[in-house]
Amino acid sequence: MKKLDAIHQQLNKQPAGTTAGELAKQLDLDRSTVSRYLNQLVKQGLAEKIAGRPVLYRPTQPEAPFPMQAAHSGIADLLKEALAALLYPPNGLPILLTGETGVGKTHMAQTLVQVATEAGHLSPGTPFITFNCAEYAQNPELLLAQLFGVRKGAFTGAVEDKPGLVERADRGILFLDEIHRLPPSGQEMLFSLMDQGSFRRLGETHAERTVAIRLIGATTEAPDAALLPTLMRRFSVKLTIPPLRERPPQERARLLSTFLKEEETQMGVPLTVTEECRARFLSYPCPGNIGQLKSDIQIACARAFLRQLGHRKDQVIVTINDLPTHLRQQGPVTTAIASRLKQVPSDNIYEQLLHRHALLSQQGATPLEMERELQETVNSYIRRLVTSFKPGDSQESEPPLDPQLLQLLEQTLSPWRDKLPQAAQPFPLKALALHIQAFIRQPERRPAQPVPSDLPVLPLHKKIARQIGRALEEHYQLRLPEYELDLIALFFSLDGQTDQAKQRCIATVCLTGEGAASTLESWLTKRLPPADSDVVIRSAQIDPFTRQSPGLEQLRETYDLIAIVGTVPPALTDIPYFPAWELYQPEGFRKLAHHLAKTRKPQPVQESEIPLTPERVPELILQGLLDTITHYNPKRLVRLIEQEAPRFRELFDWTPEREMGMWMHVGIYMDQLLAAQLHRTQAKVTSQSPPAPKPPTAYLTLWEGFLQQLEQDMGVRFPPAAAHELARLSAETTNRSISS
Amino acid sequence: MGRTIRLLLVCSWGASSGVLCRKINDAAQDKGVPLVAEAVGIHECQAKLPLVDVILLEPQIGHHKRDLQKKADAHAIPLAMVNPVAFATMNGEKVLEQAMALVSIPFSS
Numbered sequence: 001m002k003k004l005d006a007i008h009q010q011l012n013k014q015p016a017g018t019t020a021g022e023l024a025k026q027l028d029l030d031r032s033t034v035s036r037y038l039n040q041l042v043k044q045g046l047a048e049k050i051a052g053r054p055v056l057y058r059p060t061q062p063e064a065p066f067p068m069q070a071a072h073s074g075i076a077d078l079l080k081e082a083l084a085a086l087l088y089p090p091n092g093l094p095i096l097l098t099g100e101t102g103v104g105k106t107h108m109a110q111t112l113v114q115v116a117t118e119a120g121h122l123s124p125g126t127p128f129i130t131f132n133c134a135e136y137a138q139n140p141e142l143l144l145a146q147l148f149g150v151r152k153g154a155f156t157g158a159v160e161d162k163p164g165l166v167e168r169a170d171r172g173i174l175f176l177d178e179i180h181r182l183p184p185s186g187q188e189m190l191f192s193l194m195d196q197g198s199f200r201r202l203g204e205t206h207a208e209r210t211v212a213i214r215l216i217g218a219t220t221e222a223p224d225a226a227l228l229p230t231l232m233r234r235f236s237v238k239l240t241i242p243p244l245r246e247r248p249p250q251e252r253a254r255l256l257s258t259f260l261k262e263e264e265t266q267m268g269v270p271l272t273v274t275e276e277c278r279a280r281f282l283s284y285p286c287p288g289n290i291g292q293l294k295s296d297i298q299i300a301c302a303r304a305f306l307r308q309l310g311h312r313k314d315q316v317i318v319t320i321n322d323l324p325t326h327l328r329q330q331g332p333v334t335t336a337i338a339s340r341l342k343q344v345p346s347d348n349i350y351e352q353l354l355h356r357h358a359l360l361s362q363q364g365a366t367p368l369e370m371e372r373e374l375q376e377t378v379n380s381y382i383r384r385l386v387t388s389f390k391p392g393d394s395q396e397s398e399p400p401l402d403p404q405l406l407q408l409l410e411q412t413l414s415p416w417r418d419k420l421p422q423a424a425q426p427f428p429l430k431a432l433a434l435h436i437q438a439f440i441r442q443p444e445r446r447p448a449q450p451v452p453s454d455l456p457v458l459p460l461h462k463k464i465a466r467q468i469g470r471a472l473e474e475h476y477q478l479r480l481p482e483y484e485l486d487l488i489a490l491f492f493s494l495d496g497q498t499d500q501a502k503q504r505c506i507a508t509v510c511l512t513g514e515g516a517a518s519t520l521e522s523w524l525t526k527r528l529p530p531a532d533s534d535v536v537i538r539s540a541q542i543d544p545f546t547r548q549s550p551g552l553e554q555l556r557e558t559y560d561l562i563a564i565v566g567t568v569p570p571a572l573t574d575i576p577y578f579p580a581w582e583l584y585q586p587e588g589f590r591k592l593a594h595h596l597a598k599t600r601k602p603q604p605v606q607e608s609e610i611p612l613t614p615e616r617v618p619e620l621i622l623q624g625l626l627d628t629i630t631h632y633n634p635k636r637l638v639r640l641i642e643q644e645a646p647r648f649r650e651l652f653d654w655t656p657e658r659e660m661g662m663w664m665h666v667g668i669y670m671d672q673l674l675a676a677q678l679h680r681t682q683a684k685v686t687s688q689s690p691p692a693p694k695p696p697t698a699y700l701t702l703w704e705g706f707l708q709q710l711e712q713d714m715g716v717r718f719p720p721a722a723a724h725e726l727a728r729l730s731a732e733t734t735n736r737s738i739s740s
Numbered sequence: 741m742g743r744t745i746r747l748l749l750v751c752s753w754g755a756s757s758g759v760l761c762r763k764i765n766d767a768a769q770d771k772g773v774p775l776v777a778e779a780v781g782i783h784e785c786q787a788k789l790p791l792v793d794v795i796l797l798e799p800q801i802g803h804h805k806r807d808l809q810k811k812a813d814a815h816a817i818p819l820a821m822v823n824p825v826a827f828a829t830m831n832g833e834k835v836l837e838q839a840m841a842l843v844s845i846p847f848s849s
Binding site: 314371460525533536612617621625655656657658662664665667729 | 752831
């Protein structure tokens with residue numbers, strides 16, 4: 001291997017950068033040699049120099065890849081051919097680029113120059129003049145004056161000698177876009193320029209000027225019809241850039257993700273596109289080609305960004321309503337297209353992780369933010385896998401699952417089922433199987449560089465992942481790398497992240513999203529039945545004309561949207577709507593309460609958990625107190641509590657949870673008091689609450705009696721305010737004591 | 741793993757949460773989970789709220805959940821009730837797991 005390549009390779013292993021000396025040591029080479037080669041790499045654009053002391057070198061960061069270059073080999077071939085023509089000695093061959101509007105002709109020209117400059121074929125100061133011949137097409141004289149220059153007095157208004165663009169482009173490149181808009185006389189002039197390198201400014205008769213110009217022309221028209229045959233012949237290299245629809249679908253997907261990444265970088269916020277939007281972007285007829293695709297994406301992203309400005313700022317989601325109209329009116333994507341889309345490799349989780357990781361470190365994210373983001377990236381990947389397995393369409397669009405693999409996973413996981421209820425569910429299990437299967441069958445999709453390993457993985461989950469790793473090694477002779485184990489472990493932390501975990505939500509709507517909707521929001525918050533306290537209430541705006549509401553769509557995606565309440569009925573008809581005026585009447589509110597009760601979800605039963613009932617409270621707190629209490633016998637306290645509890649239940653409307661909390665509070669508080677008495681110090685715990693109104697006498701009496709009994713039984717002395725505090729705490733209800 | 745995760749455990753006066761905190765911190769150390777729990781009374785939690793990564797409420801102040809949820813939402817901090825059984829049995833390990841599960845799921849609570 002050549003030294004240069006060796007150094008390049010070694011450098012690539014150190015993306016953060018390194019010094020020439022360090023590299024020399026690693027490769028056992030002379031430092032000055034390494035330094036020389038490094039500078040060569042820099043010249044070739046393969047490495048970057050970071051000024052400082054010592055000077056650092058690092059491999060060139062993979063930029064958002066140039067869309068055409070990254071594309072299929074056809075475009076790369078075009079680029080090569082064009083480059084050869086451009087650099088053909090002495091002044092290059094004239095190039096004519098043709099293709100539909102928006103296919104990237106200008107981009108191609110720019111890239112050509114860039115590539116040629118970077119490779120050292122053109123010196124950095126080489127002029128690159130771009131001119132769009134359509135600009136002055138209404139006024140051919142002005143157009144020609146711009147291009148070739150004018151002599152003073154050539155026509156009215158030509159008050160001075162003026163050089164044209166042709167002169168400015170001397171020893172450089174002249175790019176003429178829309179070249180077919182040149183009038184025939186202009187084409188003749190151009191022809192002689194190309195032929196002899198000479199021209200005259202408008203109005204000049206004698207002095208023939210000479211220039212050395214590399215010419216690139218571009219046209220959307222069929223060149224044979226639009227250009228004079230003489231001129232046409234002079235373009236010895238004619239290249240046609242194919243329209244988007246003739247390129248493979250993978251390329252469109254790649255373009256989409258490139259443009260989305262660009263937008264994301266600009267926003268500085270994670271950007272997601274719903275599956276449906278993605279599918280539309282990939283399938284709609286896009287007559288304006290890449291240019292249109294890009295601007296459509298920009299429009300959608302800008303809309304999504306604006307919409308989300310008022311809401312959450314931590315993520316921007318592009319939904320169907322953000323799309324430009326011509327995209328929205330598309331019929332639903334057929335399953336045939338949808339299934340083809342699923343195979344598109346931009347779904348690559350490793351790429352996503354790497355990209356996200358790079359983006360975040362660039363933005364200086366804290367490690368915690370990093371973890372969250374990466375976990376979310378994995379989560380949405382898993383969600384995608386899971387949703388692709390909704391019962392019903394599983395037969396058609398998905399690659400079939402290897403039953404043996406599925407069985408193997410089931411077996412490996414079965415001892416862990418108690419600890420991992422979610423892993424036992426068929427869907428995540430299938431998602432995991434699908435993921436592993438892809439890993440086995442598509443080695444090309446495995447990451448080229450190491451994946452960040454600081455994923456937030458729980459030790460237990462890692463342990464299970466290792467077991468899966470061992471099982472796979474045994475049955476498939478497949479050794480999973482460490483990052484893969486981390487990724488698998490993350491599948492298990494996806495606790496009920498699928499649909500059923502969505503929080504219930506009521507949306508309040510009005511025409512502004514701020515007036516009636518926000519009043520309703522606070523009004524409803526206060527009146528939700530206790531059993532429905534999990535419901536979140538969010539306001540949204542409805543467009544007065546279309547009755548559409550991106551805000552609602554957003555809520556619908558984030559939450560389980562169970563009802564809409566407001567002053568204007570929304571266009572969404574599949575979600576029950578309750579007019580505000582109806583709610584203010586008892587009858588109407590009962591209707592809503594009834595609907596709420598209907599949508600209540602069974603509480604997720606955790607592990608062995610039987611629902612908490614008052615009867616179970618004593619046994620549970622005894623268990624907890626035995627474990628924590630040192631200064632008295634918890635059994636005596638619990639016996640006393642069992643005796644007295646009915647009187648408390650009678651007076652206070654506690655849930656079993658709250659009751660348990662109260663007793664634990666008393667128990668631990670008492671332990672601390674006893675400890676303080678023993679060591680003759682003040683108990684640390686004192687109430688921090690502001691002086692409050694006196695609680696009702698009945699509450700106070702009940703607690704005073706109970707504390708007295710404790711003082712007698714256990715020898716503890718409560719401070720005088722204790723009963724008062726406890727009574728207050730027992731009686732507290734929502735929305736009062738912690739106003740900000 | 742990166743930075744330490746900060747868990748705020750809110751109870752009425754900071755009595756029971758103090759004990760539970762100790763247990764959570766012990767469990768975290770045992771398992772090598774980078775998490776530090778801190779106890780705070782409901783009336784003092786305002787100032788701490790934006791400084792933490794995850795918030796758990798003890799059962800006796802469940803009636804404050806809705807208020808606090810809004811405040812936590814404003815800072816995009818996950819918030820939940822302590823698993824009541826884990827609380828009663830002062831099971832630090834289980835609360836630790838609950839907290840970790842919450843942190844790893846930033847966009848829902």
